[in-house]
Amino acid sequence: MSSFKDFANNLNNSNINERDLNKVESVINKYSNFSESELAIELAKTIKEQKDNNMYNRENVLSQIDMLSGFLTPEQKEKIKELLNNAENK
Numbered sequence: 001m002s003s004f005k006d007f008a009n010n011l012n013n014s015n016i017n018e019r020d021l022n023k024v025e026s027v028i029n030k031y032s033n034f035s036e037s038e039l040a041i042e043l044a045k046t047i048k049e050q051k052d053n054n055m056y057n058r059e060n061v062l063s064q065i066d067m068l069s070g071f072l073t074p075e076q077k078e079k080i081k082e083l084l085n086n087a088e089n090k
Contacts, residue, residue, distance in 0.1 A: 024067075024068065036083075038080070039083060040083050040086065040087065043083055043084065043087040044086075044087035044090050046087060047084075047087045047090075048090070051072075058084075058088070062081075062084075063082060065077065065080055065081065065084075
């Protein structure tokens with residue numbers, strides 16, 4: 001996996017501004033030491049809260065995952081989608 005700076009420097013999407021990159025870096029730093037099970041629990045909790053508040057948007061989540069795909073290995077990207085599917089069904 002490349003560093004966040006490498007990811008940010010190679011980002012070709014002009015829709016991403018400095019503020020959004022800072023948000024992404026903050027999220028990566030927040031969750032970087034979580035185990036897979038901790039991430040699954042956090043994801044399920046977040047999805048439940050968003051659904052309870054009628055704010056959950058699966059397409060938006062998938063779009064964010066795709067935006068981060070340059071920072072993730074194919075296995076990590078697939079695992080995130082698997083965790084998402086599992087969390088949505090809880």
